[in-house]
Amino acid sequence: MTESFTVDHGPLNRTYKLRRGRITPGQRSALGTLADRFALPAGDAPLDLAELFGQNAPVVLEIGFGMGDATLAMAEADPSTCLIAADVHIPGVGALLRGLHRRTLENVRVLNGDGAELLKRRIPSASLAGVRLYFPDPWPKARHHKRRLVDAAFAALVADRLAPGGRLHCATDWEPYARQMVAVLSAEPGLELEFGGPVERPEWRPVTKYETRGRARGHVVADIFARRKPGSVSGR
Missing domain, CATH: 3.40.50.150 (Vaccinia Virus protein VP39)
Structure with a gap:
């Protein structure tokens, strides 16, 4: 697993339970091979969202995506909107990466980590078109x-x-x-x-x-x- 899929900061007040789940070979392979394509850049610096997606498009943050099925459906249905998807569930991260690759979607970037912490530490003020919490x-x-x-x-x-x-x-x-x-x-x-x-x-x-x-x-x-x-x- 690459450094891009590690959690840089623990939550100030953890609002989730880490779930156990078996990682399939396909999910594990995706974690190791697709980070350079889909992961958020590691570090603490504020994100330049236009540079991140290579375009000046509306950006939505999804906090918690489970296995990524809804994320994939929304990203495919609205390719003009860019999506940052964050979750702490490793099998789900792997599943989402595989889905993005299979559907050739380029409007999603993925964080294995706490989306609320990402929002606090790396998202600039007045920069998001939306936040989704399902x-x-x-x-x-x-x-x-x-x-x-x-x-x-x-x-x-x-x-x-x-x-x-x-x-x-x-x-x-x-x-x-x-x-x-x-x-x-x-x-x-x-x-x-x-x-x-x-x-x-x-x-x-x-x-x-x-x-x-x-x-x-x-x-x-x-x-x-x-x-x-x-x-x-x-x-x-």
Whole structure:
């Protein structure tokens, strides 16, 4: 595995559980051979997004992509948008790399690491067209609620990194977490909550494994949208 697929910084407050998973030979091969093509450059320096993708196109950050199926579908459906996809699950990273290679997609760059830390440390202010957070760990036990990703600090960070009019799109099948997301995003002065609740799945968001599993358990899926206010000041 190359250096490009190591985590440079541990999270300040880990908001995910590392999942065990067997790495297939194909995934392992992809990790070793496709880093130069698809990995984010290693290091701590802020990313030059236009240079990273070789074009001045809108860039969206996806935090947590699982095995990458939805990421591939969205990237293929909208090649004019560039996507940074971050996840800590090594088999999923390998699967996404294989999928990008097989579909000859060039509008995605991959990080094996914490997407929230990437957002904090390497994404410039007012640079993203969007942030996607689909089915993050809900940490259902009360003593673990502080480990949920969507809190006031995360909302302020997203508001700063989004370009004016840029959009945060969250989805969850855990109703208490959906209510928390709505409350937190509504309280952030740099964001304008557009919608938060059960709604017919937006056609551009593919069905994920976690969504299917949640619906099978009788959970109601909520999509939450918040947009950076045009007049808000960045630089937090």
